[in-house]
Amino acid sequence: MGFLIDGFNQLQTWLLILLSPLNITEPVLQFMLVSAILGLSIYLTLYTGMFSLANGGFMAIGAYVSVLLTQQAGWSLSLSILTGMIVAGIIAVPIGLPVLRLRDIYLAIATIGFGEVVRIMALNFDDLVESFIKWMVQKEILFDSLISRAETSDMLDITIRDNGNVRVNFELLGGARGIKGIPVMAETWMLVLFLIIVIYFIIRLHRSRLGRAMAAIRQDEQAASNMGIDVVYVKNVVFVLSAMIAAAAGGLSGHLTRIIDPSNYGFDLVVDILAYAVLGGTQTWAGPVIGAMVLRALPETLRGFSELRGLINGLILLGAIVYLPSGLVDIKGFRGLVAYFRNNRTQRKEMVKDNANT
């Protein structure tokens, strides 16, 4: 393993030198890789014909669970991320069962709702626990064990004034401030390794019985059901898989950024993830991966344009979506584009000729 990582680091150094004209530094590359994993998470659901935008919520769950485990419980990074994935997968089941009966835009809205619930839970978790403990202290439920817990733990603080007022201070998720000072434990090779594992898994999936069922459901749910495919079951399995991949992305990125706070996982993130799939296309798994990487790299690459950066970034995306509607990773689309411009040129020439003749 050790010499493999060394070899990878060598490769990465050269790659970063090659990418330096594009302003891609190691942190940028890491974000590109995290985004690529998120792109694959939404690819799975889109491939099954589900317009689900719950990925942001599951990413938050993965991030918070794994960071708590490494920071509070002292678990290893890999075990923490794995646990985060499992927790997200378990939460996905009761969410998916009712919600996946919805379709299209209705499913999108319901899953955005789930993401918001997760975000607001993370925002208010400490306050909730605080008021609960305060209530317990006032009612003298488990009084002694709470007080002794408060004395040993730096998470919990209980002060009882002479007039009987109780003040409780609890800090675990940090509310809007988030969790700070997380050591950087994830490394680029881990991101690459995980991305490769997910891609391999998806390639295998496509050739499997489940993969064929997914494709059939995307095309025609009624036909799939007539073929004996349990549509509800397949959709839920895919939803769980997608949640686990998003949670892994969350766990990995949580150990890269030093700080995680609820605003990282809001609606903006969901829109970004959807944009990876739209820009890259969903014909193959490569679409969202390339889409994510381009979308993440572009603002850095365009840094030289200073204040015009946002404008040019927007124009490039607009152009890509107008001229390559089925995404960057679509050979037919590129052929069509070439043909389109070629025809235009010959047409224009003919027009000039016609004008000259008349």
Next chain:
Amino acid sequence: MKSKPETSHPILEVTNLQTSYGSIRALNGISFRIMHGQVVSLIGANGAGKSTTLNTISGILKADTGQIVFFEEDITGLSAHHITRRHLIQVPEGRQIIANMSVLENLMIGAHIRLDKAKVQTDLEGIFERFPRLQERRKQKAGSLSGGEQQMLAVGRALMMRPRLLMLDEPSMGLAPLLVNEVFALIAEIKSQGIPILLVEQNARKALQIADYVYVLDRGQIVNEGSAQEIQQDTDILSAYLG
């Protein structure tokens, strides 16, 4: 699947089936039965309820009342995939080919309900032998096939599911006359393999040639029944319902 001995029990028995689309009743109490090895045909004009009958049996539509018994098991109200998993297979109207998938993948989707992998492979080879056109085009997208080829693919896919009863909904619809003959030759071949068939057809003359027993539907009710010969000789029926 082992071949069962001939019994006196019908393999499919439908009793007093009623189905509605919203407030409009499409089936008004339909009862019929299919015996071993039989080809039974439902004929009737447009809107008589033929497709509704098939869709109710296959679980796409839910019956208001009535009972469907398949191999002595009550399957009324089961969802479509559960009914398919009992090897009661419908080739729906419009074929429902998965257009974006290859011919081979479409056939493999047919094997979704089967766990006997080795036999799936031999069945697949058998299908390709029977339909050389499908073998030639096995890597092509199913949507690029002609109408007749798509119908062959739909039937091939149904055969991959090893049907204990095959329900065909308008298999000749939209096909050129020559292809219609080909489809009916195929139905005769499936019948000769001992697979019972429930056939819904607008092309009643063709259906009468191949069916053992015929039920005539009109406005959601069975108005006549009999062996194919009896129905064929009854000129009133022919002129009233078949044009």
